[in-house]
Amino acid sequence: MRITIDEDRCCAAGQCVLAAPEVFDQRDDDGIVVLLQEEPPESEYENTRNAAALCPAAAIVVEE
Known part of the structure; x- marks a missing residue:
């Protein structure tokens, strides 16, 4: 998983x-927003996906 933010x-x-x-x-x-981990550990995948889904501005992009 790789995370980018706008x-x-x-x-x-x-x-x-x-x-x-x-x-x-x-x-x-x-x-x-400040990105602390561009490539989070697998233990954070679910939380990261939830964060992207909750973002009202769609500023978080999750690449699997």
Whole structure:
């Protein structure tokens, strides 16, 4: 699994951080998503998929 994010699309909702805190974080100044793990471990696959599905701006792309 490989994750990419589109910071320009991010609306800083924070759903990704709630769903997969080991993979995503948010910048302190504006809340834009920060990718912590571009290639998360298999143990985080389900959480990462959920985070992408929950993103209201569709800023997270999951490549399997």
